[in-house]
Amino acid sequence: xxxxxxxxxxxxxxxxxxxxxxxxxxxxxxxxxxxxxxxxxxxxxxxxxxxxxxxxxxxxxxxxxxxxxxxxxxx
Numbered sequence: 036x037x038x039x040x041x042x043x044x045x046x047x048x049x050x051x052x053x054x055x056x057x058x059x060x061x062x063x064x065x066x067x068x069x070x071x072x073x074x075x076x077x078x079x080x081x082x083x084x085x086x087x088x089x090x091x092x093x094x095x096x097x098x099x100x101x102x103x104x105x106x107x108x109x110x
Contacts, residue, residue, distance in 0.1 A: 037109050038055065038107075039059070039060055039089055039109050040052035040106070041053055041106050041107075042099075042105050042107060045099040045103070049093070050074070050075065050091045051089070051091075052089045052107060053088055055086070057085050057087070060109040062080070066108065068102075069106065074107055075097060077089055077090070077091055
């Protein structure tokens with residue numbers, strides 16, 4: 036398990052994470068929180084090459100607004 040980044044905003048029903056460096060997860064990667072609870076799946080990577088943003092489509096029952104400020108991890 037590796038840290039993807041921190042949720043910095045929500046947009047169009049997605050959680051948007053800022054990565055720590057240029058290493059980001061692949062599309063379709065499952066994303067979990069620090070308790071290993073399923074949060075969603077990576078659906079997009081965008082922004083600057085050296086530190087991109089990652090868009091995560093939330094899992095059923097997960098509200099993106101409740102994730103603001105949380106660190107999320109790739110499974």
